[in-house]
Amino acid sequence: MNLYLLLGVNSVALGGLLFLLSSGFSLIFGLMRIPNLTHGSLFMLGAYFGSSIFIWGKLDFWLAALLAALLVALIGGAIERFLLRRLAGNELAQVLVTLGISFMVADLCLMEWTGDPISVPTPEALRGVVRFLGIAFPIYRLAVIVIAVVVAVALWLLLERTRLGAMIRAGVDDPDMARVVGIRVSRLFTLVFCLGAGLAGFGGMIAGPILSVYPGLDGEMLPLALVVVILGGTGSLMGSLLGSFVVAFLYNYGQALLPELAYFVLFLPMVLMLVLRPRGFFGRQAL
Amino acid sequence: MKKTLDRRTLLLGSAAAAGASALPLRAAFSQGAPLKLGLMTIKTGSLAEGGIQMEQGLTAFLKDRNDTLAGRKVELIVADTGGSPAGAKNKVQELVERDGVDVITGPLAAFELLAITDYIAQHKVPTLSLAAAEDMTQRKPNPYFLRASATSAQAMQPLADFAAKDLKLKRVICIAEDFAFGYEQMGGFQRVFEDNGGKVLKKLWAPLGTADLTPYIAQIADCDAVIQGFAGSAPVKFIKQYADAGMKYPVLGGETAADDALMKSFSDEAIGMITAVPYTADLANDANKHFLAAMAKEYNAIAGQYAALLWLNGQIIEAALAKTGGKSDDKDAFIAALRAVTLADSLRGPVKFDHFGNVIGNIYVRRMEKKDGKLVNTTIKTYHDVSQFWTYDEKTFLSQPVYSRDYPPIKS
Numbered sequence: 111m112n113l114y115l116l117l118g119v120n121s122v123a124l125g126g127l128l129f130l131l132s133s134g135f136s137l138i139f140g141l142m143r144i145p146n147l148t149h150g151s152l153f154m155l156g157a158y159f160g161s162s163i164f165i166w167g168k169l170d171f172w173l174a175a176l177l178a179a180l181l182v183a184l185i186g187g188a189i190e191r192f193l194l195r196r197l198a199g200n201e202l203a204q205v206l207v208t209l210g211i212s213f214m215v216a217d218l219c220l221m222e223w224t225g226d227p228i229s230v231p232t233p234e235a236l237r238g239v240v241r242f243l244g245i246a247f248p249i250y251r252l253a254v255i256v257i258a259v260v261v262a263v264a265l266w267l268l269l270e271r272t273r274l275g276a277m278i279r280a281g282v283d284d285p286d287m288a289r290v291v292g293i294r295v296s297r298l299f300t301l302v303f304c305l306g307a308g309l310a311g312f313g314g315m316i317a318g319p320i321l322s323v324y325p326g327l328d329g330e331m332l333p334l335a336l337v338v339v340i341l342g343g344t345g346s347l348m349g350s351l352l353g354s355f356v357v358a359f360l361y362n363y364g365q366a367l368l369p370e371l372a373y374f375v376l377f378l379p380m381v382l383m384l385v386l387r388p389r390g391f392f393g394r395q396a397l
Numbered sequence: 398m399k400k401t402l403d404r405r406t407l408l409l410g411s412a413a414a415a416g417a418s419a420l421p422l423r424a425a426f427s428q429g430a431p432l433k434l435g436l437m438t439i440k441t442g443s444l445a446e447g448g449i450q451m452e453q454g455l456t457a458f459l460k461d462r463n464d465t466l467a468g469r470k471v472e473l474i475v476a477d478t479g480g481s482p483a484g485a486k487n488k489v490q491e492l493v494e495r496d497g498v499d500v501i502t503g504p505l506a507a508f509e510l511l512a513i514t515d516y517i518a519q520h521k522v523p524t525l526s527l528a529a530a531e532d533m534t535q536r537k538p539n540p541y542f543l544r545a546s547a548t549s550a551q552a553m554q555p556l557a558d559f560a561a562k563d564l565k566l567k568r569v570i571c572i573a574e575d576f577a578f579g580y581e582q583m584g585g586f587q588r589v590f591e592d593n594g595g596k597v598l599k600k601l602w603a604p605l606g607t608a609d610l611t612p613y614i615a616q617i618a619d620c621d622a623v624i625q626g627f628a629g630s631a632p633v634k635f636i637k638q639y640a641d642a643g644m645k646y647p648v649l650g651g652e653t654a655a656d657d658a659l660m661k662s663f664s665d666e667a668i669g670m671i672t673a674v675p676y677t678a679d680l681a682n683d684a685n686k687h688f689l690a691a692m693a694k695e696y697n698a699i700a701g702q703y704a705a706l707l708w709l710n711g712q713i714i715e716a717a718l719a720k721t722g723g724k725s726d727d728k729d730a731f732i733a734a735l736r737a738v739t740l741a742d743s744l745r746g747p748v749k750f751d752h753f754g755n756v757i758g759n760i761y762v763r764r765m766e767k768k769d770g771k772l773v774n775t776t777i778k779t780y781h782d783v784s785q786f787w788t789y790d791e792k793t794f795l796s797q798p799v800y801s802r803d804y805p806p807i808k809s
Contacts, residue, residue, distance in 0.1 A: 116615045116642065124609055217441060225446025227630030227662045229637060239643045248641040321608050322637060322662075324630035326443030330608040365603070365612040369575075372604060 115243065117362045123251035125358035126258025127320070130313030131331060132338040133265060133350045134306025140282040140345015140393075141302050144201050147208040148189065149310055150332030151215035156182045156311025157323040158223050161230045164315075171233040179312035186307020190300050198296070212328060220325050230318030250319055257316060261309070265347055278302060282345040334361070337380045343393020352391055431470035432718070432725055434459075435492040436707075437503030439480040443606065444629060447505055447703040448480070450658055451527070454704030455502060457695045458711035461687075466711070467718035478504055482512035489513045493520050499725040500735075502710045504528060505703070507549075507577055514539050521728040523735055525710040527703065531581050532799050534755035534785060541732050543754045545713055546706045547675040547785075549578050550585020550800060552652045553626075554787035555760045555780040556673035557586045560649060561593035563778065564671075566621040568596050569649075572613055572635075573626030575602035575802075582626040582651050584800020589787060597624075597807060610635055614642045622646050628653035633662045640666035647671070655765055658701025660772050663765070667772065670765045676702040676709075676745045677761040679776055685744040705744055713738050713748075747782065755785045 135149045160178030163169050169177070189211060197203040236250045269275035280288040281298050289295050314323075321327065334357060342353025357376070364375030383390060436455055439448030452475060464471050474496050476488035485504050492498045493516075501517065501524045504510055510528035517524045518539050526533075526542065529549040533542055560566045571586065573579030579602060587597045598620055601613045614635075617623055623646050627635050632654045639648065650672045655663070657678040678689060678699065688708050692700040717734040718725065725731045739749040746759040760783045763774035786794045798804050 113615050113618075117612060120609070120611045120615070220441065220445055225443075225449055225630070226659070227446075227633045229633050229662050229664050231664060232641075239641075241643075248643070250641070320638065320641070322630070322634045324443070324634070325445060326606060326630075327608070329443075330606050334608075361609070362612045365607070366616055369602060369613075 113366065116247075117366055118359075119247050119251065121359040121362040122355065123254045123320070123358075124361065125355035126254045127313055127317050128334055128338055128354035128358055129258045129351055130261060130309055130316060132335040132342075132354055133262075133347060134302075134309040135335045136339045136342065136344055136346065136350040136353075137278070137282075137302050138306045139339055141278065141285075142194075142204075142299055144194075144204045144208070145336065145339075146303075146306070147205060147332065148186075148212045148215065149306070149335055150328035150330075151212040152182050152186060152307045152310040153314040153317070153331050154219060154323070154328040155185065155215060156314030157230070157318050157321075157327065158219055158228070158314075159311065160315030161228045161318050161323050162223075164230065164318075165228070175312055175315040178315045179308040182311025182314075183304040183308030186310075187300055187304040189307075190303035194303075195296065195299070212332075216325065216328060223323075225325050227322050227324035228318075229322045230315075232319040254316060254320070261312075262347070262351055269347060274301075337376060339390070340380050341383050341390055343390025346390075346392040349390055349392035431472040432466065432500070432714075432723075433496060433498040434471050434473050434714070435496065435498035435501040435503075436473060436475045437478055437485060437488055437492070437501060437505075437509070438475060439505050440477040442480045444480040444505060446630060446658075448477075450701060450703035451503060451505060451707045453692065453696050453698070454700065454707035455711055457688075457691045457704070458708040460695065461691050462711070462715065466715040467723050469718055469723040474498060478509055480506060480509070482508050485509035485512045486516070489516055489522075493517075493522055498522065500525070500714060500731070502526070502707060502714075507533075514542070517541050521732075523728065523732045525713065525735070527706055529578055529581065531785070534751075534753035535795060536799060538753045540754075541728070543713070543732070543735050543750065545709050545748060545750075545756045545758075546702070547652060547758075547760075548585075548755060549581030549651075550787075551755075551783060551785050552673040552675055552760045553582045553585040554589045555783055556624075556649060556651065556671075556762065557589035557595070558593060558780070558787075559671075559673065559762050559778060560586075560622065560624075561590055561595045564622070564647075566590075566595060568598055568620050569622045569624050570599045570601065570617050570620045570646075571597055571624045571626070572601040572603065572617070574607075574628065574631065575604045577801075578628060579626045580802045581800040583624065584805060585787075586624055586651075587805050588800075591805070591808070600807065602802065610638050611642055614639050614644060617644060617646065620646055623648050625650045625654055630659075630662070632656075633659060636663065636667045636670070649673075652676075652702060655763070655774055656701040656703075657699055657774060658703070660699060660774070663772050665767065665772075667765055668767055671762065671777075672765070672774065673760050673762045673780075674702060674774075675756070675758060675760060676705045677763055677774060677776055678705075679763070679774060680744065680746065680761065682742055682744070682746070684742055688744045709743055709745060709748070712740065712743060716740065746779075751784060753785075757782050757784050759783065 138146045156178045160174045164174035194204050232250045236253050277293045281295050338353035338357050342349030365372040438451045478484040478488050507528040507530035527546045531548045571583040603613045648670045652674040655672040716738040720734045736750050748758045760780040761776045762778040763776050
């Protein structure tokens, strides 16, 4: 019984992290029609930047997370503005560029931060566990859930209640028509890329105290983001939210209950979704 | 000194070699030519941490010896396998056929070693690897192979002895990564622990590269201690997530669980962890002090076992060359000399080899402590001259299957 409860809480916390990672991924996918394969790297970069600022810069954890998000957002913007835009219309080339960059980022991180894992200390106020029904819930993981909810609400307000959000939604639904009515879709691309990258970077730092930071973190997170977006549907906030929690639960319970089939449990729904309902739960268009 | 041969020098070299072999001057020639020492390591990807340390250890050793071993110049050729079997295969061919290396150190990972074992046997290239795959020196031995580190279970068997007899543990749960190194470590632990009256309740296998280990940790309950077999950077993550889940059972681990090079990455949650290892930084002999000083000077780093064992491999090559008078061209004589090496006092204590080419050496049991604000491993017990077969009879040991995911099975 305790096992299931602990797994449940852990699933929700992991779902929160996955949401931070995949909401940006999903928006970029929806708007630009490409899976951004650097997304795992941006997550890892955020974790490296943030932990360096936090541990060696001796700044506050949350400030470090925001600075990391900002830095990664700038990097994401630069990738879009200077590389992807030159390849506008050539989607295969864009995907390959993002793949290439992810390998380069991995090598640069190895050079800068070496292969030693960095263990990010949990912020002072959130250390320890709360005991409930005889099990220990780590406070930090509960905080991650709260953060994810706050970010989800903020993103929802941005997309549904602002002019910018309306333009992004228009771009996702029909970029050509959006251009015709005077929306500068290419500027939206840069903006959404910055936003997505920033969220990934923020997520990376938030994940630091749970996952620690090490080479290869990028490659571990990217497939999870892909599954989330394929299940949830591209370009949809609700989709990434639902997808994140579905994936997190599959991941946790799958590994605990059917360890031999852990990956099977995780990727089978993705395959089925692609075959049976290619636009996912909430996607606006098929992949 | 690093150099990659180009085609022209290779042609010149082989022409010279062909000419030389026709002359009685052969011995003199081979002594004059530098010993080509290949290092197969991993400098990119998630295994790079250990791979980079391997290179540092060997480079520091050669620098310490002024690139000369037993009077013969040594030329180091470093190859990055990228941590894949295919990469290892490519690089070993380059090293042997293009660069013409006399001896290879590395590779790091068992799956790399398994990809090249037939090749090195065919081409008779003495290979000193850290890869721990048991059967390389047991049921499928390779006559050109030498292992100065340990088999997967070599440190786990004494750890189990310590757990049962000194710590008086009765019921434990094992957790490791879902691949051969994990199975073999836990298999060795389980056999010795159960032969000493203990019981392994569960063995949990987490896929290699699992980001969040909590689903596995959550299955730990109602035991005396947890035995973890994680490698690379995973031990740091494991300890953190273990503490986060509110787990309080003592943690024991193998040679990769608290490597001295990882100490700067651990946080206080790891205090108290007990590990059994073939090399420990706190061994207070001259060889180890010399090594640590050299590493601190060159790299300003606390060296772990990857660097230490490569340094040791260099020392073994040096000792073998001293016996052959600097000659390495007769491969069979050279590997025989390598396997006959005994070091009375290396950086890991006395070292000798069994007839499979696997080391017989000390295993150190350590406890992680905080001293002067820093985490360190302190040796609490030394098992002397531990063989890969532990205290079992070799024939009986080999008649049983190799340790695997389901062997020995969990007894209900």
